[in-house]
Every structure is written in structure tokens, then in C-alpha cells.
Amino acid sequence: xxxxxxxMMPQTLKTVMSSYHDHxxxxxxxxxxxxxxxxxxxxxxxxxxxxxxxxxxxxSTTAWLSLVFSDATTCCFYHLKDWEGSPRLFPWKKCIPHxxxxxxxxxxLQFGTMEDHLHNGSSIIEQEGLSLQHxxxxxxxxxxxxxxxxxYVRLWWRPNDMRGHVxxxxxxxxxxxxxSLPPIMISEDTSYFRYTNPIGHPSGLRISxxxxxxxxxxxxxxxxxxxxxxxxxxxxxxxxDILSKYDSSEMVYIGSPSESHSANTYFSxxxxxxxxxxxxxxxxxxxxxxxLDECIERYPKxxxxxxxxxxxxxxxxxxxxxxxxxxxxxxxxxAHGLLSSHPITPFVSIHHVEAVNPFYPxxxxxxxLKLFTKAMRADxxxxxxxxxxxxxxxxxxxxxxxxYAIQVLPNIVFPRELERSERxxxxxxxxxxKNEFDFDAREPSKSICKKPILFFLKDTGREGKAKLTKKxxxxxxDNVGRELLALYTD
Numbered sequence: 001x002x003x004x005x006x007x008m009m010p011q012t013l014k015t016v017m018s019s020y021h022d023h024x025x026x027x028x029x030x031x032x033x034x035x036x037x038x039x040x041x042x043x044x045x046x047x048x049x050x051x052x053x054x055x056x057x058x059x060s061t062t063a064w065l066s067l068v069f070s071d072a073t074t075c076c077f078y079h080l081k082d083w084e085g086s087p088r089l090f091p092w093k094k095c096i097p098h099x100x101x102x103x104x105x106x107x108x109l110q111f112g113t114m115e116d117h118l119h120n121g122s123s124i125i126e127q128e129g130l131s132l133q134h135x136x137x138x139x140x141x142x143x144x145x146x147x148x149x150x151x152y153v154r155l156w157w158r159p160n161d162m163r164g165h166v167x168x169x170x171x172x173x174x175x176x177x178x179x180s181l182p183p184i185m186i187s188e189d190t191s192y193f194r195y196t197n198p199i200g201h202p203s204g205l206r207i208s209x210x211x212x213x214x215x216x217x218x219x220x221x222x223x224x225x226x227x228x229x230x231x232x233x234x235x236x237x238x239x240x241d242i243l244s245k246y247d248s249s250e251m252v253y254i255g256s257p258s259e260s261h262s263a264n265t266y267f268s269x270x271x272x273x274x275x276x277x278x279x280x281x282x283x284x285x286x287x288x289x290x291x292l293d294e295c296i297e298r299y300p301k302x303x304x305x306x307x308x309x310x311x312x313x314x315x316x317x318x319x320x321x322x323x324x325x326x327x328x329x330x331x332x333x334x335a336h337g338l339l340s341s342h343p344i345t346p347f348v349s350i351h352h353v354e355a356v357n358p359f360y361p362x363x364x365x366x367x368x369l370k371l372f373t374k375a376m377r378a379d380x381x382x383x384x385x386x387x388x389x390x391x392x393x394x395x396x397x398x399x400x401x402x403x404y405a406i407q408v409l410p411n412i413v414f415p416r417e418l419e420r421s422e423r424x425x426x427x428x429x430x431x432x433x434k435n436e437f438d439f440d441a442r443e444p445s446k447s448i449c450k451k452p453i454l455f456f457l458k459d460t461g462r463e464g465k466a467k468l469t470k471k472x473x474x475x476x477x478d479n480v481g482r483e484l485l486a487l488y489t490d
Contacts, residue, residue, distance in 0.1 A: 137164025375403030
């Protein structure tokens with residue numbers, strides 16, 4: 001009804017105005033006979049013409065405004081798009097895919113009551129402390145890479161104490177020893193979701209839904225869901241300590257951004273990166289299980305899984321809780337600078353362990369990680385924590401990173417300088433400039449007179465109740481380059 005008025009009224013106005021111009025033109029060409037009656041008649045005709053023109057203009061304007069503010073506007077436009085001949089009449093049709101009409105906007109933020117947080121008849125809030133049994137792990141993997149990467153998972157997984165699954169895109173052949181690994185689950189089909197990122201991979205859709213599929217398994221007495229990749233190493237003892245600080249009956253989203261400034265700028269500085277690990281409380285997982293599929297359909301252009309998960313958690317109004325012990329490790333090369341300057345916080349995880357050099361000299365990557373996790377298990381809470389001490393007589397600085405290495409610097413170096421990571425690595429994109437990293441970093445020493453002498457961990461053992469014992473004699477300290485250090489860890 002409104003459309004007909006909108007289309008016809010401009011034509012009426014055009015006809016009236018045309019009649020006026022033709023009459024005005026003829027009146028100038030054909031002089032009226034002298035006398036007042038003729039002049040009065042001309043004025044009446046002109047006034048009536050203007051009246052009709054103004055009335056037509058008002059009617060067309062009213063019809064247009066009625067159409068614009070009508071509740072049926074959207075419906076009208078959809079009818080116009082399907083109208084015969086519309087490609088010529090509406091040239092923007094090719095710019096607006098019809099499927100966009102099915103995309104729903106984000107819902108209004110709604111927070112449930114405590115009754116919504118009940119699961120299997122019991123409250124999430126428990127009197128007993130948090131343990132590994134309250135955590136369900138969702139490990140994202142690839143069927144093509146699982147044969148190699150399962151050895152990394154084996155280093156930290158405890159089959160008798162932990163719950164979780166490895167999520168693959170297709171089934172793999174079970175081998176001897178796989179009983180000590182998490183059970184394998186096959187992800188649901190995600191081919192019906194749109195994915196339009198030109199440089200990413202649609203597997204990001206599958207991985208982003210692991211939290212939903214894990215929740216829908218209906219496991220009992222779950223407080224946290226922890227997501228990670230199959231090339232991630234976890235310190236699960238410290239993970240329990242970290243999660244114990246938070247109320248699992250609330251919606252909580254825990255993790256850490258990337259070390260790379262470029263990555264954080266591209267994705268988000270307030271996003272938890274999945275490789276370093278993401279901890280999601282039970283109520284938040286419940287909310288995501290209900291909204292995730294509809295949400296990720298709104299973000300077909302996003303790159304991977306963690307940015308989709310971040311987008312959907314943001315729609316729920318939940319910010320990131322940053323824990324510095326989660327490490328995405330978007331680095332390549334020699335990781336010594338990061339391992340030797342770990343922040344004063346419990347070490348929780350590292351990612352991309354295949355992309356860096358072996359941590360300890362003389363070992364391959366897997367054997368190096370075996371020694372690394374052995375030291376981690378020996379004293380998980382003190383692992384990689386650093387002590388700095390000085391020999392004032394010889395002007396030496398000792399920097400001890402427990403379970404990794406000891407650095408002996410041939411001069412006095414203050415803690416403010418040592419807490420800056422020595423840039424022995426490059427970012428994931430190959431850039432090693434200091435501005436590429438979102439933490440304090442310093443240039444490696446170029447002078448041989450300032451380079452530290454490094455003593456790496458060779459093994460761990462036990463000597464009484466001592467946590468750390470250094471064995472050396474005074475004569476050996478006089479020649480630091482030949483000093484032999486043995487670390488014994490209780």
C-alpha cells in the first residue's frame with residue numbers, strides 16, 4: 001500500500017508541474033486581452049496550480065515518511081529485492097547476500113541466578129578444596145599430527161587423576177601405550193557453518209566448539225573446563241592452585257594474551273590464546289553451550305578458534321582474567337631468554353614446544369621436554385622461579401632459574417635489569433625487534449666480557465630434605481668457567 005503511494009506520487013507531482021510549466025509558457029506566448037477579468041482569471045489558475053503542486057508534494061512526503069518508519073519496512077525491502085526486474089532497479093542487491101537476513105544480532109546480556117548453576121542436583125560451590133578431578137580438559141588435536149604430538153601430552157597427563165578428552169576430526173589407529181593418554185573423541189561436523197577468512201582454516205570452527213561438546217557430555221562434579229592444544233605442556237599442580245583462587249560458581253574466563261604485539265593487535269589484547277590454555281568456569285561453559293553455535297555464525301570472518309570463543313564470551317559480558325603463568329609462546333628459536341626470566345608467578349603452561357630449540361644442550365626436543373617436565377614434577381610450585389645473589393668480592397652475579405639453568409654474569413647486574421627478558425628469540429612472525437613483544441625485553445649482550453656463563457640442568461635427584469644443593473669447592477669457584485654444578489631436587 002505504501003509502496004504504491006511512494007511510486008505514484010512523484011509521477012503525479014511531475015505531471016502537475018509539467019502542466020504548470022506548459023500553461024505558463026503558453027500564457028507568455030498568447031497575450032491575454034486587456035482587462036481586469038482576464039488578469040483575475042490568470043491569477044486564479046496560477047494559484048490553483050501551486051495549491052495542487054504543494055498538496056501533491058505533501059502527500060508524497062507523508063507517504064515516504066510513513067514507509068520509512070513503518071514496522072513493515074524490512075519486509076517491504078525483502079519483497080523489493082525479489083521483485084521482477086529488481087537487479088536493474090536496485091543495483092545494490094548484489095552487494096547484500098540474502099543469507100545475511102538469517103543472521104541474528106547478539107542477545108541482550110542476561111545473568112542467571114545461583115539456581116541456574118546447579119548441576120546434577122548439587123551446587124557448584126563445594127566445601128572441599130579444588131582438585132584435578134574437578135577439571136575437565138579439552139585438548140584440540142589433529143589426526144595427521146596426533147602420532148607425534150601425543151608424546152607431548154604423555155609428559156604431563158595423569159590418567160588416574162585427570163579427566164578430559166583429545167578432540168580430533170577423524171578416528172586414528174590406537175597403538176600400544178595409548179591407554180595412558182586421554183580418550184579420543186571425534187568432533188561434530190561443522191561444515192554447515194560459514195567460514196570466510198582468506199588465510200585461516202575452517203578447523204577453527206571445530207576447535208571453538210570443544211567447550212560446548214565437552215559440557216554436553218554431562219560429566220558430574222565439574223567446576224572448570226580447561227582448553228589447550230596437543231603441543232601444550234601443562235603444570236597441572238600449579239593450574240589447580242591458580243584456579244583455586246577463583247569462585248567457580250561465577251562466570252570466569254582465565255588465560256593470557258600472546259607475547260607478540262602484532263598478534264595481540266590483530267586479534268585482541270584482551271583475548272585468552274588457546275594454545276597457552278583457557279580456563280572456563282562451569283556456569284560460563286553452560287552459557288556457551290546454549291549460545292555458541294548461534295554466536296559463531298555471526299563471525300564467519302574470524303581466523304581461528306580462540307578469537308571466536310573470545311567474541312562469544314564478550315557477548316556474555318565476561319572479561320578476561322589475565323594469569324601470567326599461561327604462556328602462548330608465539331616465539332621461535334632459542335627460548336632461553338624467556339625461561340631464565342619467568343615472572344614471579346606460578347608456571348602453568350607453554351605452547352609451540354616444537355617451534356623452539358631444545359631447552360637443554362645435547363638433547364633433542366622430546367628428550368629435552370622429558371627433563372623439563374621431570375624437574376617440573378619434582379618441585380612444581382618453585383619451578384622456573386628465580387633467585388638472584390651476588391659475590392661482592394669477585395663482582396659476580398648469580399641468576400638461578402630453578403629446574404632450568406644457572407647464569408653467572410661477570411659483573412654486578414641489578415634485578416631491575418635481569419627481570420627483563422634477554423631477547424634470544426624471535427616472534428612467531430620472525431620479527432625480533434623489542435617493540436614486537438608485549439613485555440620488557442633487552443638486547444643480548446654482544447660483548448664477550450658481559451656474556452653470562454650458563455650451567456644447565458642435567459638431572460634431578462634427592463638429597464635428604466634439601467630442595468636445591470650446589471656442590472663446588474673454593475678452588476672451582478676461582479675458575480668459574482670450569483665449575484660443575486649438580487642440582488638435587490627433593
